[in-house]
Amino acid sequence: MKIGVIGIGNIGGTLARKLSAAGHEVRVANSKGRESVLAFAKEIGAKAEDTKGAVEGADLVILSIPFPAITSLPKDIFDGLPGHAPIIDTGNYYPGMRDPQITAIDQGQSESVWVSEQLGRPVIKAFNNILAYSLASLGSPEGAADRLAVAVAGDNAAAKKIVMGLVNELGFDPVDAGSLEESWRQQPCTPVYCCDWNAEQTLEALSLAVKGQATQTRDRLWDQLMALGLNPAHAQIVASNRKANAPA
Numbered sequence: 001m002k003i004g005v006i007g008i009g010n011i012g013g014t015l016a017r018k019l020s021a022a023g024h025e026v027r028v029a030n031s032k033g034r035e036s037v038l039a040f041a042k043e044i045g046a047k048a049e050d051t052k053g054a055v056e057g058a059d060l061v062i063l064s065i066p067f068p069a070i071t072s073l074p075k076d077i078f079d080g081l082p083g084h085a086p087i088i089d090t091g092n093y094y095p096g097m098r099d100p101q102i103t104a105i106d107q108g109q110s111e112s113v114w115v116s117e118q119l120g121r122p123v124i125k126a127f128n129n130i131l132a133y134s135l136a137s138l139g140s141p142e143g144a145a146d147r148l149a150v151a152v153a154g155d156n157a158a159a160k161k162i163v164m165g166l167v168n169e170l171g172f173d174p175v176d177a178g179s180l181e182e183s184w185r186q187q188p189c190t191p192v193y194c195c196d197w198n199a200e201q202t203l204e205a206l207s208l209a210v211k212g213q214a215t216q217t218r219d220r221l222w223d224q225l226m227a228l229g230l231n232p233a234h235a236q237i238v239a240s241n242r243k244a245n246a247p248a
């Protein structure tokens, strides 16, 4: 597939690397223009572009930029993107810690519904509930015991099917998490969030989410991270997330 990746940090960069290694035609971009992504593109065997160039004529787009940056994307960024091409939103909203307050989300709007409204295009929410380390290093072949899972939410069945196929190709069990409206179930600090669950556990965790509850856990996240000390091991982070997000 021709895949445009906007944002090549922890998540976008990891996805771009894995997708390029898997044989996809990957184009990468950030906010600073083509020159600034040349070295990374060369390293992973992708093409460096600006944001519009990464998206033009793509079969699929991955948007993996800080949450508030959504509003600073060029207004015409998706003009050259075919209507059927899925746009994956990996974003998470961290008001106070990293992001400015967004009233609509604070009042209960699902984060990816807000993203979709800003873009004026439907999105599929995926790869938001997996840690960058897990994404980079803990994938496994289909059928492997205790294979980790990634929740995928969205309204367009065809687009969701493509994204679920990609999740599988990248080494994770895709779990259908329902509509974009329902995607609050996989937002920060819900039971399914960054806990390295398998598919069965992911389904259960999605069903255990209680609307509004995760924001309270999220607002204690800074203290949770501080308690881990400097350079915690991945296993410590996951154990801490499980304790905070899915105590049962």
Ligand SMILES: NC(=O)c1ccc[n+]([C@@H]2O[C@H](COP(=O)([O-])OP(=O)(O)OC[C@H]3O[C@@H](n4cnc5c(N)ncnc54)[C@H](OP(=O)(O)O)[C@@H]3O)[C@@H](O)[C@H]2O)c1
Binding pocket: 006, 007, 008, 009, 010, 011, 012, 013, 029, 030, 031, 032, 051, 064, 065, 066, 067, 069, 070, 072, 073, 090, 091, 092, 093, 127, 128, 129, 130, 131, 132, 133
């Ligand atoms: N880190 C994780 O484990 C994790 C897990 C799941 C989901 N997420 C979510 O996924 C999103 C990305 O996270 P991340 O950790 O990968 O972030 P990151 O490491 O900070 O990378 C962000 C990338 O976006 C680019 N960018 C920033 N503003 C941009 C703009 N206006 N236009 C185009 N590119 C822009 C940045 O490059 P320039 O600044 O140079 O433009 C950078 O390449 C966030 O919403 C995050 O919460 C993160």
